[in-house]
Amino acid sequence: MKSLGSIRRSFAPWADPSAKPYIVFENITKRFGDFTAVNNLSLSIFEREFFALLGASGCGKSTLLRMLAGFEEPTSGRILLDGQDLRGIPPYKRPVNMMFQSYALFPHMTVEQNVAFGLKQDGMPKQEIDARVADMLKLVKLTQFAKRKPHQLSGGQRQRVALARSVAKRPKVLLLDEPLGALDKKLREETQFELMDLQQSLGLTFVVVTHDQEEAMTMADRIAILDKGEVMQVATPAEIYEAPVSQFVANFVGNVNMFEGKVKARNGEAATIVGGSGAEINVVNAGEAAAGKDVVFAIRPEKIKVSSKKPAGTNAMQGEIWDIAYLGDMTIFHVKLSDGQIVKAATMNSSRIAEDPLSWSDQAWISFEPNAGVVLSR
Template sequence: MKSLGSIRRDFAPWADPGAKPYISFENVTKKFGDFTAVNNLSLNIYEREFFALLGASGCGKSTLLRMLAGFDEPTAGRILLDGQDLRGIPPYRRPVNMMFQSYALFPHMTVEANIAFGLKQDSMPRAEIDARVADMLKLVKLEQFAKRKPHQLSGGQRQRVALARSVAKRPKVLLLDEPLGALDKKLREETQFELMDLQQSLGLTFVVVTHDQEEAMTMADRIAILDKGEVMQVATPAEVYEAPGSRFVAGFVGNVNMFEGRIAGRTAAGAEIAGPNGLTIATSDAGGAEAGTAVAFAIRPEKIKVSSRKPADILANAMEGEIFDIAYLGDMTVYHVRLDHGQVVKASSLNASRITEDPLTWNDRAWISFPPDAGVVLTR
């Protein structure tokens, strides 16, 4: 079997039938009056996993995090942590810590006092507090800022203080609610890798809520795609992107082109999809879809080649159209091509060299093409 994307690390307990989940949501429902925020949801998360809950606003991801933290109780179902039912256990008794988007630092306290606050609340001996705070400052590389107040720090530094305070008590699980939302794009990208390194060095289980697809794809071992309080798919970033389980997931994660049609027939090489206006697409894998089944052929823009000439490869799916929009992004160029049968297709081309061998511009006639194994057939 071909690998889907790069492998992050040698860590995949979810693929082991004998592995026991560390966190389990079992048929969990949460209602607020007549509104159902989480609908009969079941989900397993494993120890030392960096797990992301990804979805649009209102999909239920923050509600799940709040129920795990103890701020809300499920209307039905149960949540288990390391085999223990969490119902009725108050937040301060749970072996979890939550880091909020606002960071919630104490403005009148120094960096080291902020980090030490929870340890003092637990009546830890002073010597142990000092040692733990020193360890945390070193971990997040803020030793020289120990005596500063939050307003004297940059956004990225405040984020690291909040993170150090969250892990200082060494919780079993760290919950992060949009942890990088307040940072600018470049700092957010840098901090994503810092979080990954920190999680692996501490050996903790991280559960992060985000609506940022790139953030989830970068940091998480697995991602749960949520919609209207239900899990649409749980998989690794590569599987979510390369093998989405539904039209919703394919359309939500990244950019995608959808060719709607029906399976016209199965062949030794795969199947043929018949679309509107005489469109036909050859695919090497139609799964279990039988002839006559309504399907969508989903293909990412980077899998599509744009050329001024018809491709020589007779096995390639080739369609002609007209370029009506171009976006130059530096590292790549994105083309919007209106095909002769009417559908608009987005294709992206990597700018690997400074000189374009086959220059294309607005209103040019162009061919798009892709091999039969470039996309995925979706039946739902």
């Protein structure tokens, strides 16, 4: 079977039936009064995995993280860490550490004092503390800032101090709640790769909560998409993007075009879908959708080509250029089809000169390959 998308690393214990999960959420429900924040949720995370909980505000992702940290107890169900049931174990006795969005640094302490704080609380000998702090500051590239106070640092530097303090105690699991939310876009992008490198060099299990799709897609080995306290899909970033299991997931991650239709005919895995306007879409894999079944064909904008002339191939529809956005590296076209649907297409600007220039109100064709999208029944 061919892989979907690029492979960041060969690490994939979830694909090994004999591999034992490191963290297990087993039928977890969490209620706050009449409100159900997490609803009968089950989830497995493996050792040394960089795992992301992704969802909109109120979906239950932070509640899940807080239960793992020990700040909340499940209403029902249990959480296992390396085979141990965590119920009743207070936060300070759990082999996990949590890094908050606010960083929660002590303003009156220097950088090295902030990093050393938890080690002192544990009663570690001073010589060992000094060595550990030096290692941590070297790891996050802050050795020269050891004597500074938090207010003398940039947002990115404060973020790295909080990270060094979180990993100094060598927890088995590091929990990160919106860790990059306070950083500007450029610094956030740089820090994402720093976090990935740090996680792999330390060999720790990272569980990150975020509402930022790009952040989750960049950093995580796998992503759990949450909605209303339930898991919608758990998969690698490429699988989430290229093979969503539902319209909700397809819509939530990235941009997508949805063509509603009915399966006209099946030929093995392949099928023909007829839309409301009568346009036919041929696909190589219709999944379990039987002939006569209502389905949605989902396709990402970058999989669609736009041209002034009708292209050769099976899937082509004519429309009118409705909007154009030039973004430098790519151009976004909005094409209005005869049935009124507006299709979004993204074209990479691989050369400085447009080979097939199109403008507003021009007649144009959109086209795509039979394997470019996914058929969704729900």
